[in-house]
Amino acid sequence: MSQTDYEITDAGDGTAKLRLVGDWTTTALGRLPQRLGKDLDGRKIESVDTRDLGRFDTAGALALVQASHCGVPKSAWTERPEAGRIYTMIEALERKSSPPPKQPDAFTRAFAKIGRGVYDFGAEAMLSLAFLGRLMEAVVEAAKNPGGIRWPAWVSQAERAGLDAIPIVMVTNFFIGAVVAFIGVDLLTDFGAQVFAVQLIGVAMFREFAVVIASVLLAGRSASAFAAEIGSMRMNQEVDAMQVMGVNPFQALVVPRLAALVLMLPLLTFMGMIGGLLGGLIVCWSSLNLGPAFFFQRLVEDGSMAQHMMVGLVKAPVFALVIAAIGCRQGMSVAGDVESLGRRVTAAVVQAIFAIILLDAVFALMFLELDI
Numbered sequence: 001m002s003q004t005d006y007e008i009t010d011a012g013d014g015t016a017k018l019r020l021v022g023d024w025t026t027t028a029l030g031r032l033p034q035r036l037g038k039d040l041d042g043r044k045i046e047s048v049d050t051r052d053l054g055r056f057d058t059a060g061a062l063a064l065v066q067a068s069h070c071g072v073p074k075s076a077w078t079e080r081p082e083a084g085r086i087y088t089m090i091e092a093l094e095r096k097s098s099p100p101p102k103q104p105d106a107f108t109r110a111f112a113k114i115g116r117g118v119y120d121f122g123a124e125a126m127l128s129l130a131f132l133g134r135l136m137e138a139v140v141e142a143a144k145n146p147g148g149i150r151w152p153a154w155v156s157q158a159e160r161a162g163l164d165a166i167p168i169v170m171v172t173n174f175f176i177g178a179v180v181a182f183i184g185v186d187l188l189t190d191f192g193a194q195v196f197a198v199q200l201i202g203v204a205m206f207r208e209f210a211v212v213i214a215s216v217l218l219a220g221r222s223a224s225a226f227a228a229e230i231g232s233m234r235m236n237q238e239v240d241a242m243q244v245m246g247v248n249p250f251q252a253l254v255v256p257r258l259a260a261l262v263l264m265l266p267l268l269t270f271m272g273m274i275g276g277l278l279g280g281l282i283v284c285w286s287s288l289n290l291g292p293a294f295f296f297q298r299l300v301e302d303g304s305m306a307q308h309m310m311v312g313l314v315k316a317p318v319f320a321l322v323i324a325a326i327g328c329r330q331g332m333s334v335a336g337d338v339e340s341l342g343r344r345v346t347a348a349v350v351q352a353i354f355a356i357i358l359l360d361a362v363f364a365l366m367f368l369e370l371d372i
Contacts, residue, residue: 004028004054008039016040018072019049024060033063040067048076056083061090131329135258138250153256161222161257162264168221169214169268170275173205176213177279180204185287194288198298199305201280206308210272212360214265215319219352223327226257227348230331231341239332249332258324265320266313273309311372315363319356326352 004022018040022028045068064072064087071091077084104112142149184197230253233239239249277299284290299305330348334341 004030004032006032006036008043010043015046016043017047017049018045020053022052023054023056024063025055025057026059028055029059029063033067036063037067044068045072045076048072050077050080050083053080053083056080056086058086058090061087062094065091065094127333128329131332132325134250135254135325135328138248138255139258141248142251142255148251150252150256153252154259157256157260158264161218161225161260162267165214165218165221165264165268166271169217169272172217173210173213173272173275174279176209177201177205177276178283179279180209180276181280181283181287185283195290195298197284197288198280198290198295199302201277201284202299202302202305203308205273205276205280206305206312208312208360210276211265211269211312211315211319212356214268214272214316215323215356216353218261218265218268218320219323219356220349222257222261223323223330223348223352224345226324226327227331227334227345228341230254230328231334231344234332234334235336235338235341254324254328254332257328258321261320261324262317265323266316269312269316273312307372311363311367315360318359318363322355322359323352326355 004024006021007019009017009019061083072087074084074088077087181197181201184200185194188194188197188200230239233253239253242249242252281292281295284295285292327348330344330351334344
């Protein structure tokens, strides 16, 4: 069979005769339809010569329909009636199909996006309130019936979420304390008050950095793990199976994780304080020649350090509640697909970190008003 092509003969009065050559199929057409449309622009097909036409499928018919705005006469398909039937079917579908929907303008799209965002925010808020209500009910039930508490699950979650996180929390706070010490020594030396770098390190680590860094690490480490674990169980319908067997998923899955973080985050905060002080101590020792005895003596002599430490430790259980609740809430909202699991895990980490920063600002304002 000869190569796919066509010939156009001008018949006058704006009409033309079209001769089809070769296979007009999906694999053979290539860019021929675009060239045919340009050559037939403004001209009406009077007749079609199909004597040299090979195979003909819907792609070839669509190319003719789109190139000939006035269509091809039915008499043109006398020699190839099967090709004519394909052409007639494609022409009916193409000519009678509805035009594409009109695209909204930029303002409408922006307004619709804002509207969807507000609606999604409201829906998330309602689901969060529903989750909070069920969580409070499960906590009260656990307090009323201590014998029903699954202690092995509590201990396992405490080990995974708390004890296993001690090294990373201490190392991170160690470097944070060293950075604070470097900045404090550099600034205070200009005023001849470099000895007060010890108090700066103590206040920064006790009051803010230790609890915030530990909480952020748990948000990325534990909140994501909670969302992924519970979300996977939701995908595998294990949560539904628990409900069928009469097991409260909140008692079995959410409360142990919540209790583990509430118990472990104060411990992690305290360990973070120690790590930050060690980092600051090494910098002060190497830069100011202030030994460990003098460093800790300055901290002990300052009576406000105990108060700053209590401020940091008081914030830890609240941050733990928020981190665990957000992680479990996102896990419980996972649908049956992997994409939903990924979105919920990401949302758990982002929302937990945002909530930590927001709550820390609220605590700062509250303690400022209370002069603590």
